[in-house]
Amino acid sequence: xxxxxxxxxxxxxxxxxxxxxxxxxxxxxxxxxxxxxxxxxxxxxxxxxxxxxxxxxxxxxxxxxxxxxxxxxxxxxxxxxxxxxxxxxxxxxxxxxxxxxxxxxxxxxxxxxxxxxxxxxxxxxxxxxxxxxxxxxxxxxxxxxxxxxxxxxxxxxxxxxxxxxxxxxxxxxxxxxxxxxxxxxxxxxxxxxxxxxxxxxxxxxxxxxxxxxxxxxxxxxxxxxxxxxxxxxxxxxxxxxxxxxxxxxxxxxxxxxxxxxxxxxxxxxxxxxxxxxxxxxxxxxxxxxxxxxxxxxxxxxxxxxxxxxxxxxxxxxxxxxxxxxxxxxxxxxxxxxxxxxxxxxxxxxxxxxxxxxxxxxxxxxxxxxxxxxxxxxxxxxxxxxxxxxxxxxxxxxxxxxxxxxxxxxxxxxxxxxxxxxxxxxxxxxxxxxxxxxxxxxxxxxxxxxxxxxxxxxxxxxxxxxxxxxxxxxxxxxxxxxxxxxxxxxxxxxxxxxxxxxxxxxxxxxxxxxxxxxxxxxxxxxxxxxxxxxxxxxxxxxxxxxxxxxxxxxxxxxxxxxxxxxxxxxxxxxxxxxxxxxxxx
Numbered sequence: 001x002x003x004x005x006x007x008x009x010x011x012x013x014x015x016x017x018x019x020x021x022x023x024x025x026x027x028x029x030x031x032x033x034x035x036x037x038x039x040x041x042x043x044x045x046x047x048x049x050x051x052x053x054x055x056x057x058x059x060x061x062x063x064x065x066x067x068x069x070x071x072x073x074x075x076x077x078x079x080x081x082x083x084x085x086x087x088x089x090x091x092x093x094x095x096x097x098x099x100x101x102x103x104x105x106x107x108x109x110x111x112x113x114x115x116x117x118x119x120x121x122x123x124x125x126x127x128x129x130x131x132x133x134x135x136x137x138x139x140x141x142x143x144x145x146x147x148x149x150x151x152x153x154x155x156x157x158x159x160x161x162x163x164x165x166x167x168x169x170x171x172x173x174x175x176x177x178x179x180x181x182x183x184x185x186x187x188x189x190x191x192x193x194x195x196x197x198x199x200x201x202x203x204x205x206x207x208x209x210x211x212x213x214x215x216x217x218x219x220x221x222x223x224x225x226x227x228x229x230x231x232x233x234x235x236x237x238x239x240x241x242x243x244x245x246x247x248x249x250x251x252x253x254x255x256x257x258x259x260x261x262x263x264x265x266x267x268x269x270x271x272x273x274x275x276x277x278x279x280x281x282x283x284x285x286x287x288x289x290x291x292x293x294x295x296x297x298x299x300x301x302x303x304x305x306x307x308x309x310x311x312x313x314x315x316x317x318x319x320x321x322x323x324x325x326x327x328x329x330x331x332x333x334x335x336x337x338x339x340x341x342x343x344x345x346x347x348x349x350x351x352x353x354x355x356x357x358x359x360x361x362x363x364x365x366x367x368x369x370x371x372x373x374x375x376x377x378x379x380x381x382x383x384x385x386x387x388x389x390x391x392x393x394x395x396x397x398x399x400x401x402x403x404x405x406x407x408x409x410x411x412x413x414x415x416x417x418x419x420x421x422x423x424x425x426x427x428x429x430x431x432x433x434x435x436x437x438x439x440x441x442x443x444x445x446x447x448x449x450x451x452x453x454x455x456x457x458x459x460x461x462x463x464x465x466x467x468x469x470x471x472x473x474x475x476x477x478x479x480x481x482x483x484x485x486x487x488x489x490x491x492x493x494x495x496x497x498x499x500x501x502x503x504x505x506x507x508x509x510x511x512x513x514x515x516x517x518x519x520x521x522x523x524x525x526x527x528x529x530x531x532x533x534x535x536x537x538x539x540x541x542x543x544x545x546x547x548x549x550x551x552x553x554x555x556x557x558x559x560x561x562x563x564x565x566x567x568x569x570x571x572x573x574x575x576x577x578x579x580x581x582x583x584x
Contacts, residue, residue: 039051081128219271270301312336395457413452
């Protein structure tokens with residue numbers, strides 16, 4: 001039976017769940033703690049970074065004050081949008097919304113992201129009664145009030161202007177653990193963003209699953225820059241510290257992009273570190289942190305480095321280890337993982353020890369079967385995403401809905417207390433995605449399965465993600481995974497920027513055509529090569545590796561390959577932009 005089963009202790013928890021409490025109750029238990037809760041490293045005022053810290057007692061008091069202010073405008077179960085910059089006000093605003101008994105909607109300040117369309121779409125969808133922001137972002141947030149697509153809120157509150165005395169005597173309403181805690185808007189890799197409804201039970205259940213799988217405790221320091229409006233940033237940097245009573249140290253995403261060494265310096269400066277980032281961030285750190293700047297780094301205190309949110313590349317793990325192993329970074333600290341917003345976050349994570357990388361025969365894998373590669377085969381390397389974190393995971397035939405045999409590729413389905421209850425205001429889509437029925441699952445639950453849309457294969461109890469169901473390119477009856485083509489393309493010429501390649505299929509009268517869109521690498525050797533030279537190298541590489549003909553190649557100048565808010569290549573969006581350009 002091809003089910004990646006949870007470890008025995010996690011499986012026991014599924015059969016006899018331990019009592020859960022809400023994040024608000026967890027925060028209340030931290031109220032008397034004077035130890036550090038959240039530290040923001042601010043690089044705007046000081047290039048070396050200015051650290052500001054709130055204790056747990058500070059966080060509790062400020063959250064109560066925010067909750068009291070919200071309660072003047074919104075009742076229980078109404079939505080409260082968090083439009084704060086990534087500073088100490090963000091976790092206060094989010095936790096304040098939960099403390100008020102309202103449904104938080106973690107978003108972002110308008111000036112903090114280029115994803116303006118996503119922000120407007122989420123605000124229009126959730127119809128929040130209150131918007132939370134800060135004094136610094138207030139003007140830009142108020143400009144959104146004039147957008148006809150957005151429902152005007154009852155009020156806009158600057159979190160940092162609330163008098164702390166407002167929370168004196170405020171009592172948080174009782175919370176039903178099955179009720180929504182927040183709406184997690186998806187990054188929209190293949191379709192318009194939607195708000196996954198995360199219950200109070202789901203968020204704490206998933207935090208506990210992650211804590212158990214990664215062996216985290218109150219001594220853990222969570223360090224990172226992942227945006228709080230993204231599920232990985234919210235869970236790892238806000239929710240997990242609340243449950244554990246541990247310390248979180250963070251900066252803004254732009255601070256990392258501007259100078260990735262800052263992230264590594266933070267990892268070097270704190271004990272018992274857990275960090276998390278998408279795959280591209282590990283490559284970016286290798287690319288942008290020069291060998292001479294690595295000498296002062298001490299990464300021996302990094303116990304967990306989660307790599308998730310996008311496909312994990314074996315080459316990335318190798319390059320990062322080669323670059324930062326001499327700085328004390330341990331191979332077993334790498335923790336490739338798989339998750340998605342619809343499951344709150346974590347689904348699987350790799351077991352303790354160095355990451356497991358398997359080489360499969362490419363043709364067999366494209367035909368739907370994971371067969372170990374021989375020296376004569378063209379190979380595809382896949383990094384194991386590990387075993388389930390306290391939940392059921394099955395690889396299923398998307399047509400028959402029967403569990404696939406071990407080694408057969410199918411759609412990844414998930415079942416557990418951490419799964420969202422649906423999409424906000426979309427009952428039909430919710431039923432399709434969150435209430436799938438398994439055929440012949442034996443002792444497994446028959447209904448209530450989450451269809452992830454991801455393709456994977458289970459071997460020896462470990463899950464390997466092979467691609468997206470709706471992104472597979474079919475040429476002459478053969479399947480091709482776009483990420484495989486993208487990896488070949490970015491290695492075809494030094495002028496191609498790593499991680500900035502999108503490959504997708506376009507339907508034509510002659511069948512499916514392969515289109516490649518890429519960015520030019522800046523400052524790399526050969527970066528000024530002529531477009532014809534680059535295109536020729538790409539066509540030759542793809543032909544040799546995949547026996548495919550590339551129909552068209554776009555080398556973007558002055559624009560970028562579109563990515564989701566979590567850093568994934570947004571292939572559907574790039575396809576739409578390409579098609580729109582050809583129609584002009």
